[in-house]
Amino acid sequence: MATFKAIRIDKADKGTTAALTQFDEAELMDGDVTVRVAWSTLNYKDGLALTGKAPVVRRFPMIAGIDFAGTVEQSSHPAWKSGDQVICTGWGMGETHLGGYAEKARVKGDWLVGLPDGLSAREAMAIGTAGFTAMLSVLALEKQGVTPQSGPVVVTGAAGGVGSVATSVLAKLGYHVIASTGRAAEADYLRHLGAAEVIDRNELSGAAKPLAKERWAGGVDSVGSTTLANVLSMTKYGGAIAACGLAAGMDLPGSVAPFILRGVSLLGIDSVMCPLTARKAAWARLAQDLDRPKLSEITHEIGFEQVMEMAPQILAGRIRGRLVVKIS
CATH class of the missing domain: 3.90.180.10 (Medium-chain alcohol dehydrogenases, catalytic domain)
Incomplete structure (x- = not known):
């Protein structure tokens, strides 16, 4: 054999x-x-x-x-x-x-x-699970009614695999993207992907308040833990955050206040057992909405x-x- x-x-x-x-x-x-x-x-x-x-x-x-x-x-x-x-x-x-x-x-x-037509096997894996997860997150935000007109959106872990694709796709779709990263040297890289603002992850790393100043209408979080708790506390009324990662931990040391006082939605993103119909939709959108030259870069x-x-x-x-x- x-x-x-x-x-x-x-x-x-x-x-x-x-x-x-x-x-x-x-x-x-x-x-x-x-x-x-x-x-x-x-x-x-x-x-x-x-x-x-x-x-x-x-x-x-x-x-x-x-x-x-x-x-x-x-x-x-x-x-x-x-x-x-x-x-x-x-x-x-x-x-x-x-x-x-x-x-x-x-x-x-x-x-x-x-x-998908027009996508090479290499490009598909340049997207990979990380990019697929990022697109599932974008689709979830759209389904929840978060549009470019809703206000800024935040992307945590923005220089990583999920964050890079999410930043690029959201920017191409017309969103004002606030990219959060712990690597200050990546600021130019993130702006090149389309981020309108780059913030230090330390702004989201302290103990989360039940409610903080409203800063964004939505977001994609691949970090979890305290970062996600802070992101939720800063989400505008009626906004939504797609949670798709746990780089900082599986805990969520936050409060129910964003949910019951601001009507914020926490959208769980699973790329492992995701149904086939959603998979096809995500790959079709990736082939359509992802900037190929930037993907290559x-x-x-x-x-x-x-x-x-x-x-x-x-x-x-x-x-x-x-x-x-x-x-x-």
Whole structure:
């Protein structure tokens, strides 16, 4: 039986180990579509899994990687045939199902989305789970009625993967974007993406007041914890915040005051088990609304062999924009 290159995570006496190695095709999990993987990305969750900093992986051995783009090799699913270009994100890949850091993947056909017209596989993974999550957040804000006319919107963790795409998309749609970052050196980068203002994350890092001065009509938060509590306390009457990350923690040390006194909405964004209809809508909008030249500018390509060394960097907040991984 054939083997292929993959980043394999195994259980160890203390924690886990991860290494680029050969993986036996016979060990691939059940699925009705086999894909030759061309590109993947390095996301925050991938960093947690590869370093063992959090219990992301729930079965062993595991192939890391929560997303991929590639070409269908074999399919018994009615929607897909050999040669189709596809994208897969979420669904427990890299956690409970063998993931995308491999030259080959086998998944359920219902998990796949066709590559949108005009979008290359590399561009799709330059967007990746982070960009997909950012677009789900934008769609949620629109559904809640937050428009450019509603007032400014804030993006936290703005220089990261989710934040960079959210900033770019919201700016292109006409929103006045306030980008929050802990890296002052990234101010010019964020303004180039379209941010109208750049603020220091320290403005959102102190203990949150039940209600603070109203500053924005909406926002996309990938940080969580105290940052999200402060963002909510500063949201205008009737505004909404899309919460999609936990870089600073899973807690929410805030108050119900924004919800019951200002009618603020907290919109939960899940990109893992997101229904297929929402996935298709998000990818269609990404193909339409994301500035391709800017996507190229925020994207850095790394080889398969560099994934392990870059994982700690993304956890430390040292990665700007998106890292796309060339698999094969």
